[in-house]
Amino acid sequence: MAGDPLMSQQTSGRTTEVRTDIQGLRAIAVGIVVIFHFVPAALPGGYVGVDVFFVISGFLITTHLLREMNTTSRINLPRFWARRARRLLPAALLVLALTVGAVWLFVPTGFKPDFLAQVAASALYGQNWMLADQAVDYLAAEAQASPVQHYWSLSTEEQFYIVWPLLMVLALWIASRAKRARPARSVGFVIGAVAVLSFGWSVWQTAFDPAAAYFVTTTRAWEFALGGLTALAVLSRPALFAAIPEQVRSVLAWLGLGGIFLSALVYTGETPFPGYTALLPVLATIAVIIAHDPSPAWSPRRLLAVRPMQWLGDVSYSVYLWHFPLIILAPFVLRRTVNPIDLLVITALTLVLAWASKEWVEDPVRIGITSSWRPRITFAATAAAMGAVVVVTIGGIGAADEQVKASQQKLATLVESNEPCFGAAALEPGSGCVVEPDTVAVPDPALVDKSPERCITNTRDDELKVCEYGVEKEDADQVIALVGDSHTEQWLSAMMHTAEKRNWHVTVLTKASCPFIGVPRDEPEKSNAEVATLVDTCTTWNDEAKAYLDEHTEIDTVVTSAKSSNPVEAEDGESWQETAIDSYEERWSELPEHISSIIAVRDTPRMNSDVLSCVTANGKRAGEECARSVDDAFSEDPLAEAAEQSTDSRVSLIDMSEYFIVDEQVPPVIGGVLAFRDTHHISWVYSSTLAAPFGDKIDEVVETAAA
Template sequence: MSQKTSGRTTGVRTDIQGLRAIAVGIVVVFHFVPAALPGGYVGVDVFFVISGFLITAHLLREIDASSRVDLPRFWARRARRLLPAALLVLVLTVGAVWAIVPTGFKPSFLTQVAASALYGQNWVLADQAVDYMAAEAQASPVQHYWSLSTEEQFYIAWPLLIVVALWIATRLRKTHPHRAIGITIGLIAVVSFAWSVWQTAFDPSAAYFVTTTRAWEFALGGLTALAVVSRPAFFESIPSNIRSGMAWLGLGGIFVSALVYTGETPFPGYTALLPVLATIAVIIAHDPVTAWSPRGILAVRPMQWLGDVSYSVYLWHFPIVILAPFVLKRSLSGFDLLVITALTLALAWASKNWIEDPVRIGLTSSWRPRLTFVATAAAMGAVVAVTFTGVGAADAQVQASQKKLETRVASQDPCFGGAALEPGSDCIIEPDTAAVPDPALVDKSPERCITNTRDDELKVCEYGVDEDDADQVIALVGDSHAEQWLSAMSLTAEKRNWHVKVLTKASCPFIGVPRDEPEKSDAEVSRLVETCSTWNDEAMDYLDEHSEIDTVVTSAKSSNPVKPAAGESWQDTAISAYEERWSELPDSVTSIIAVRDTPRMSSDVLGCVTVSGKRAATECAASEDDAFGEDPLAEAADATGDSRVSLIDMSDYFIVDGECPPVIGGVLAFRDTHHISWVYSSTLAVPLGDKIDEVVETAAS
């Protein structure tokens, strides 16, 4: 968020207060009703520019008055302004998470609270953004602290850079401080913008959060402040009509980006120029007084009030909207969102008047910086200590829950999970009374073996009996839709006297043609193609070199496209490529088993399960037609003339009365929209093993 100045102090710019109101308004709408303002995330960029402008202007005025920057005093003021309310929200969020959030979510949520208290949340989210297995993770109630973390890092680093520029100017003597500062800020803006454009093209998920790709937005705000402070007469001489036009164009640019941009827009690269330059235009216009200027909108009392409490609104709104469904046990309605909006505004007013202002201009205003720093460190340390204590306790709860699930799986209950759909089963499937396990536990598999999308390392994991004693040596090869069967295969390996080797890579099918992702940038696709091709080559070499492997089991996400050959659909190209890849396997492989892909559920399936409870099996189901699409791997297995290739179809274990419910036999079958959960995979160990054995025996005979 931005630097805040109380509306009761002198020198407050009503246009900037109005900008704050607009920025926080579009962010809140984006978080509450994303479809209404799909680009509402640009409100954060508006705040970044405002912060860069106000902080730089403040530092420049201090330099002009005293030829120095009082760093301790600056940082102490920032701490008194920002930390009390931020830490209060974090503390209350810890209590709420512990009281109402499902066990599996607690460790992740509380870890993010600790990261937020230390103002490193943006880097935590950037790290998670490149983790394929966390791509569809539940948003935490403090995820919005990423922007606060970015701002706090700016508040620490920016005055230091100004001090360095001032020192250089002093040593050179003939260089005016403003010029040295301008060169420093300009270099930061150019380098950061270039990095932002490149990183957004190469790795947009991480680029969105990291400070280095956002520094240019603060820097452009700083350059605007430098120009205004250095040449005030010039800007004051701009006719009011021109400034009114600039202000309207600026506001229009902000709203256009909020309306037109979407989650698919490459951001924050060059596309962030629109909201950033639009914000600068409004700031330069400086509240023109013509009859047709936007002053009548920006300066009205409600806008000024919202601008004054914008920091508090930003703090409170996200935890409430994320935690409310856990409390209500259902999805939020329009009326719920209105109530949450009112509650957010009430809490923002209360924390502004009872926490922020009393600390900032009352109780601690006379404290020396050293005392402020001690108090700040103590408060942050206390929040982190409490949070990590909670993480330890939550981890213990998760482990206990996992043990219970593992025990239940090992019991081989004939009506638990996929076993309930076995042909001839006497189990009674009553979806509305099924005991739904914690949705947050479904992604915490006791076994994982997969290479991430960014890497090309051939990771090989081995399970079951010693390969010298095994009746079959099986290689499980493919992308994450092959790896999702690891739980089933590892569970049954020793019982069936198998030795299983796992070779899988996320978003990389076992195929000889390049992957494609039309919605991704060329840089991202290039990296995906490079790592996937390298991994495929290494996997083939491994299978060639290990003649003890007699069976290859493979599967792939059916909707992941490859680059199509000329005049072909990507599906036709994939079918041919799978057949060719299988024909290249060494003669030592006597059975090649393709497993048809699993269903694809709705985009909010876990959220639906979380809030629907025992009604999830019916309320969150997908129709069979929607869940199963065209599967090139399965079609290749059907079409090939290679006698070694067979198709295994496990689809019947996901269909109940023509629908694919997320809960089957009391087990949550999915860990996200398109991967099955480790628990459900485990409950399919027997039928999957039977099908594999049948194929191998047929091939042997």
Template sequence: MTSGRTTEVRTDIQGLRAIAVSLVVVFHLAPAVLPGGYVGVDVFFVISGFLITAHLLREMASSGRVNLPRFWARRARRLLPAALLVLVVTVVAVWVLAPTGFVPGFLAQVAASAVYVQNWALADQAVDYMAAEAQVSPVQHYWSLSTEEQFYIVWPLLMVLALWLAARSRRGTPRRVVAAIMGAILVGSLAWSIWHTAVDPAAAYFVTTTRAWEFAAGGLVALVAAARPGWFAALPPGLRAGLAWAGLAGIAVAAVLYTGGTPFPGFTALLPVLATVAVIVAHDPEPAWSPRGLLATRPMQWLGDVSYSVYLWHFPLIVLVPFVLRRELTPLDMLCIVAATLLLAWGSKEWVEDPIRTGMTAHWRPRLTFAATAAAMAAVVAVTFAGVGVADQQVAQQQHELKKIVASGEPCLGAAALESGSGCDPESNTVAIPDPALVDKSPERCITNTRDSQLKVCPYGVAEEDATRTIALVGDSHAEQWLSAMSLTAEKHDWRVLVITKASCPFIGVDRDEPSKSDAEMAALVDTCRTWNTEALRYIDEHPEIDTLVTSAKSANPVKAAAGETWQQTATEAYKERWEQLPSTIENIVAIRDTPRMDKGVLNCVTVSGADAAQNCAVPVDKAFGDDPLADAAESDADPRVSLIDMSDYFIVDGECPPVIGGVLAFRDTHHVSWVYSSTLAKPIGTKMAEVVGDTVAA
């Protein structure tokens, strides 16, 4: 991505850049074609570590010091103009092209990218359960640029530290101290990367601490090259050629065989990192059968030269173009995006990057460069923050309008279209509300995240002193998805509803199990879920005014099975045991059968299909519904307090589960009900609830 250079322009490194950016672009356009193409970023990190370290070592050797202001000013002039230009263009494009619901999140990520903390923002989002299926931002790729910028800030400081330590050491030389520091970073960061990837792979992918060893690997190669000038080039030509081919093969193997399920970075990143080191060490071998001819071709050299701009431009186009086309990208669309990316990269290189880097600003004092840089970054951040505020207001306004639509009592809206005798055709209304971009923008949320154990209790409905009944809605996110329906129901029936939910944590006395998660991830999930369950049970014990408990859970989330049992059997019995532990003040225990599961990409399908979404994106009933241990427990429990409410009929049309029912988008992702559709279910669930608890059914 970056282009810090040694004195000579090495054609092999330019060719490596071309390969790296090609891998990334193909991966982002068609991940199925090159599932491990993300390793191109690791290639860039090693190259940056090598080139920047080589530059700093030369400066140390020639002057005995590192001029930090000059180094940082050069980096700013080289990298920031194009990066900020792409951010500004992206801001404009987001406002013009992106659906309203996506704008606040997109602009927030632009701000994080402008100050180069995007990788940490994404790491934080990666552990947020509610953001697990969030729309990809057009500047998400700036995470790697943020990592590199943080490297450019810290790395020269380490060189200064090495000089200081060497000056106070009788035996140590700057190079030896640098070698010791880099070696410590490589070993420590690699160990941390392996551990963090095992414990928290989603966050580990983005954070700088798990990637620092990759820069250090390149830096150590530069250190060896500086200590023994010409040593790499003096190796036998055949050995160097074989090493170069082995390195390119290693990168290719990782790009083809690695997938999204590969634990990364961790120890698996050793392959692309060491492969890149091998190509750099080979130092452009001369034999005719070496890869020199491939790497030194004009197209490869040109692509390597504009690789930074290609990286900047390609991803906003990939994310934003489908909003214009209103459909998924076709192969022809992808080719057009590649062509547009190359054209924009050439233009920004010729008219922005090079003129600023080598023109009048090249003679600016560092102080002036820093002032201009700070002003430009501040301007981008200010604009995006202001935009987020405006966009949030627009989202709130649309939420208000949706609430008014639901409250209007439209006879064929949402679940009302499925009522017996309504005379409605549930598929006749082709206008899906909310827009897929707004479907996850619920005005009310109350849920503890997967990493936390804090008990959140959110009251809805009427005031405590006016309530004829107090209901606790307890469970995981599939209980919380009923918040909209239950809150509206509570207001109509003079009930008070206390929402107590935690993501991926059913209200049950047996531990969760998740084979796809690491042992460390599961330990954290189990520990927080146990604590939350204990606190939830204690809260119910300490609040005798709660007379009804309503619970639901994701039926596909397994628990640890007892010996000789399936996990479903264990869960069924565990739910019964949990309900037995409830105090006698709980008069009614109401289980809600789980809702259907949709196909992956359901929201994209709705967007692409438009008026035909109800038909094109529907899932057969037998595929949408699976075994539900909680429902089985409610049906088989002899406790007279226990009842089952089954809302399945409100998701089925002609033997299928469509994503759009009565003009309403029923799902916010593959397995959660949208807040708008949940709102339209307030009347039927209120009727069923009133019948179960023995209250008068409200008109």
């Protein structure tokens, strides 16, 4: 296979041969990624385009480093890193800087802190690790995507560019120390070790923690490494690859392209990725690279070499940079959801901006006067540019946090003002309020999840987090423990707003996705490893919560709820719901005698998956367009059934469903208040407006028990 495996790389005015097949591969990769982000249903597995890029990077960078090793017997690390910085950072930092301005001008207050924090992480090329950390945060599971979320892959690549030449230097050192060791063998050993270890880790981590595994560098390193091994094989045995018949290479190229498109078409968000399933797009990309532009007329050579494909491949980096901020920020700028015409405009704008930044930013820095800068000057300029973006962004985060606090205070004041017909008050019997499709929604969807107070243990932790609210225990008429999962914790705002008024002391013990129950949790849609972690942490937390209630004899009332659709491990011959009902009753019977009231709260309704987007898009018509029928919104609730059939005189059921239903519908906005913060949790503001009726029901139960 003749020809230079490196793509168009200009150095000192000289351009090496362009591999049109790899240029076409880049066009395909960025194309399927953009389609996936713009119209996910069209290519549900379009995220594999990123893996194509990883393999290409591994191949090209390893080729470059191997040639330098063969020519000079060393690797000039400063020069390599300086070239990468000039190639990648100018356009990336430009997009980040403009995104900061757009976020500040157009994005609602509640989204600003997280968006700007992700910009800072992207500027420092640690975005992938930040997203990995957020991916295991149950409370952020339905968070709004940031306009720079796609920088996770750029962060991964940048980390590869830093570490990879160091590994090659290590291989050279090993070769120099070992007798009769050839550099190529040492390189193969090091890259092979990375490939094997990373792939094994990727498979395990994808099964154990798929959300985080998607982003971290350690689960992706094998993709770069396989690209590197391909480069090593091609350079070490050029005659062997050149001897492959053109017809065989043509078939190989078509199979490779078919594998990429197949994975983009059949993979979905439910596909365990990047573990072993990433082998398909990775090996498919390698197949196209090995085929190396076969000459038969029926080969994909002409397809990959057509001018539009070559142009798109040439600007693929810029297209990737620009497309995601545009699609994420567009609804904020337009103040509505994007339509097909908007998508066409955004696509055209992406291409124009990509061309402009390539012509006026990337190329001038890469091959212009700055190309002659010494590495230390490049590093200094790079550090200054990155530092400027980070400093401005951090300042913006501080200002945005103050805006969020001010908004929270305004909302708290509004709740305390007890305005008639505001929130749940609009549904009070005899209120005289006319509940129609609402024209006002507070909080803004951007603030709906910004509760000023949270107290909950995350899904992957078993720590018994204890929070105290209200009056001092010794002065309280009631000492109440709020115990259960996040559907229990969502009542914290209501309890906080009523605790001091009713002379309560409230202790909060809650853990995400973990009801207060005696049987293990289950999640059939999750991997065995994920379920094992969920079961272990939930079981430990339940034991510690039970021990806490046993030890603290001042607690006289327990309030608990649970997400009605979260399954537990079913006993033989039973449905999981039947097992849950029995286990709730058993757990309540085990509570100590000093607890005189056990109050189960029926679960709240479930909304459509796009409820917040629907409210944002429909404005005044949100009450009509985004409501859900009562039959669809409410499901069978094992906890409520257990309370209804319990023979324990201490157990009672509170049902707040009436405060969510309007004319047999569950609207997202009630009394001008956005009632939900995601598909299945109520908002902290609406919870606050429920303080009075919720407190009345608790007092009624306690008084009845006392009588």
